[in-house]
């Protein structure tokens with residue numbers, strides 16, 4: 558049994574994460590164009606049409622804009638909360654042999670050999686969730702687009718073998734950066750995005766250290782720098798004595814596939 562993970566792209570211009578188990582090929586979010594999605598799957602040695610199911614976290618463009626075209630092209634099953642469904646107007650999508658399945662946060666469901674749990678997250682969208690996927694005893698959990706880590710949310714990050722976590726902005730870069738104040742407030746707010754500092758705090762105070770891989774995602778291109786985010790996380794891991802491998806994602810290209818077994 559092995560599970561392969563690649564973040565195909567991550568950031569405010571489009572997100573998609575590919576997870577392959579023994580029996581199914583899954584996608585968390587469809588924020589890339591159909592063409593770009595195919596290209597990136599090919600780049601990591603996968604079939605460009607090889608998607609069985611997709612899970613959408615929320616209706617923001619960078620997570621859901623590619624869902625309509627994907628469902629119009631491939632027989633994919635799409636799982637999303639009713640709020641996300643409404644936000645994307647997904648009822649109007651043309652299907653090509655696939656289906657749209659409404660889900661509820663806290664209620665697990667299965668796709669092939671994978672058991673998926675959606676959990677509610679604080680973010681400024683209709684009914685946003687994050688996903689944890691477990692297959693053959695291996696758990697992959699992804700959390701992006703989250704304003705703050707309440708204990709309830711942080712509990713869902715325990716017991717992961719691979720944890721994909723948002724490290725959106727550096728607080729100082731955001732403060733002095735080019736964004737208008739209202740947008741800065743939104744990003745820093747309790748329903749915005751997670752900072753490098755918040756990730757470090759999570760690692761120091763709540764992380765169980767079980768994951769062999771920690772993948773930092775949804776980095777801002779204007780208000781963060783990959784090396785600053787990476788160093789902040791490495792410092793916190795070192796303080797805890799964890800030997801977790803840290804992988805950075807970016808907007809332009811997929812990460813090398815991470816194989817978990």
Ligand SMILES: [Zn+2]
Nearest residue numbers: 569617619702
């Ligand atoms: Zn986003």
Ligand SMILES: [Zn+2]
Nearest residue numbers: 615617680702
């Ligand atoms: Zn969002």
